[in-house]
Amino acid sequence: xxxxxxxxxxxIKGVALGTAGFMACPPSRVLGANDRVRVGVxxxxxxAQELVKQVQAIPSADLVAVADIYTRRLDEARQxxxxxxxxxxxxxxxxxxxxxxxxVASPLHIHCRHFVDALAAGKDLYSEKTMTWSIxxxxxxxxxxxxxxxxxxxxxxHESSGSLADxxxxxxxGMVGRVTHVQSWMSRNTPHGKGQWVxxxxxxxxxxNVNWKAFLNGRxxxxxxxxxxxxxxxxxxxxGGNVTENMVHQIAWxxxxxxxxxxxxxxxxxxxxxxxxxxxxPDVIAVTLDYPxxxxxxxxxxxxxxxxxxxxxxxxxxxxxxxxxGETDMVTGRSANFVHYYPETINRKGGAALxxxxxxxxxxxxxxxxxxxxKQPNASVExxxxxxxxxxxxxxxYRTKQRVTLEMARATGxxx
Ligand SMILES: NC(=O)c1ccc[n+]([C@@H]2O[C@H](COP(=O)([O-])OP(=O)(O)OC[C@H]3O[C@@H](n4cnc5c(N)ncnc54)[C@H](O)[C@@H]3O)[C@@H](O)[C@H]2O)c1
Numbered sequence: 113x114x115x116x117x118x119x120x121x122x123x124i125k126g127v128a129l130g131t132a133g134f135m136a137c138p139p140s141r142v143l144g145a146n147d148r149v150r151v152g153v154x155x156x157x158x159x160a161q162e163l164v165k166q167v168q169a170i171p172s173a174d175l176v177a178v179a180d181i182y183t184r185r186l187d188e189a190r191q192x193x194x195x196x197x198x199x200x201x202x203x204x205x206x207x208x209x210x211x212x213x214x215x216v217a218s219p220l221h222i223h224c225r226h227f228v229d230a231l232a233a234g235k236d237l238y239s240e241k242t243m244t245w246s247i248x249x250x251x252x253x254x255x256x257x258x259x260x261x262x263x264x265x266x267x268x269x270h271e272s273s274g275s276l277a278d279x280x281x282x283x284x285x286g287m288v289g290r291v292t293h294v295q296s297w298m299s300r301n302t303p304h305g306k307g308q309w310v311x312x313x314x315x316x317x318x319x320x321n322v323n324w325k326a327f328l329n330g331r332x333x334x335x336x337x338x339x340x341x342x343x344x345x346x347x348x349x350x351x352g353g354n355v356t357e358n359m360v361h362q363i364a365w366x367x368x369x370x371x372x373x374x375x376x377x378x379x380x381x382x383x384x385x386x387x388x389x390x391x392x393x394p395d396v397i398a399v400t401l402d403y404p405x406x407x408x409x410x411x412x413x414x415x416x417x418x419x420x421x422x423x424x425x426x427x428x429x430x431x432x433x434x435x436x437x438g439e440t441d442m443v444t445g446r447s448a449n450f451v452h453y454y455p456e457t458i459n460r461k462g463g464a465a466l467x468x469x470x471x472x473x474x475x476x477x478x479x480x481x482x483x484x485x486x487k488q489p490n491a492s493v494e495x496x497x498x499x500x501x502x503x504x505x506x507x508x509x510y511r512t513k514q515r516v517t518l519e520m521a522r523a524t525g526x527x528x
Contacts, residue, residue, distance in 0.1 A: 152177035152211040155218030156185040166476035179205040181323035206233035224249035240267040242356035243496035250500040257493040265489035266496030268364040269475035275451035278468030289430025298422035307387035308415040346391035353393025364499035375401040378505035386416035
């Protein structure tokens with residue numbers, strides 16, 4: 113079903129008129145050297161429970177509140193501490209004056225709403241990837257953040273990786289030359305009969321314990337569907353499939369490494385081949401993204417073979433950068449994780465092969481640090497925006513079965 117496109121110009125005009133909400137943003141607390149950053153979480157599911165551990169590992173940050181629309185998640189949050197505040201509506205959490213920063217880890221189709229509401233409430237924001245479910249929403253979040261003085265970190269943690277720092281350094285030093293092609297891939301496997309991402313439905317997951325309307329977030333009303341609520345990743349209405357779950361991390365890494373803007377066109381083929389379990393989103397995927405200035409980026413993925421893990425090959429006239437994570441060695445069974453540079457000796461005589469040595473940074477610690485210093489975090493709203501547009505262009509190409517230009521993608525509107 114093609115839904116009415118959210119007018120991009122109309123939205124940006126709305127922003128200019130102050131109708132998007134954030135103009136009313138209250139002044140925020142200025143943090144002193146000894147003040148602790150007070151963090152709230154919206155959507156306390158699988159990812160948030162990981163992120164909370166990262167917050168707890170930071171000495172200068174406190175988790176103070178959690179909002180979720182499923183009673184089970186609020187009960188789980190209460191196990192964290194007796195003083196933690198819990199809310200069944202994210203707006204009540206955002207009303208709290210005792211919260212400086214908010215982590216949004218809700219399902220993809222609600223990110224935009226939580227993003228805009230958090231900034232309107234004057235909170236700094238760590239928003240999980242992909243920044244938004246659609247192109248129109250990505251434009252909306254970019255405009256909202258641009259008109260605000262809030263810190264925004266998108267949950268693209270590869271932006272804080274040592275491999276990216278090494279890659280940028282090598283490219284900056286001119287060691288790679290002219291890059292016309294980047295290859296990237298990501299692969300996983302599961303036991304026969306068990307599809308990737310499929311989660312069991314807890315016995316208490318019912319209409320009494322879940323605010324289904326809040327989950328639907330404006331999608332057409334219907335009776336409670338526990339499978340869609342728990343396994344939202346498998347359905348287009350709520351998800352962008354593996355392109356928004358995983359490609360987005362690698363595309364963001366490539367965009368930052370090579371300082372890319374938006375793709376000019378996208379193609380995507382594939383289908384539901386690995387496990388035919390009722391999912392809508394493809395599990396075997398081949399994406400091609402055309403970028404300005406003669407560059408093609410490809411990304412391939414399967415959910416029924418994990419041998420090559422994930423990685424990127426930056427192919428330059430003067431050198432190659434090879435970043436690999438999780439590739440399994442056939443003999444030892446060990447998993448690789450490295451970034452290498454190899455000179456193209458026809459153009460870089462005497463160049464030496466190098467191995468990256470830079471350690472990964474904690475993406476969450478980078479966010480908390482930026483809340484204090486007001487510096488730009490490693491995964492800014494701009495990289496959230498560019499990576500989201502690339503992902504959505506690929507999905508639109510797949511779903512409309514054609515090569516899609518940026519203009520065509522923007523004109524397509526929301527495909528649910
Ligand atoms: N950066 C990463 O590596 C990474 C890894 C995994 C997931 N993620 C992202 O994190 C997000 C969450 O994924 P997940 O696996 O934790 O999903 P999940 O389904 O486990 O958790 C989502 C939570 O949001 C709650 N929720 C739903 N609607 C809500 C609403 N209107 N208000 C408040 N809470 C609401 C649900 O009850 C649930 O507890 C997704 O965007 C996903 O892509 C990122």
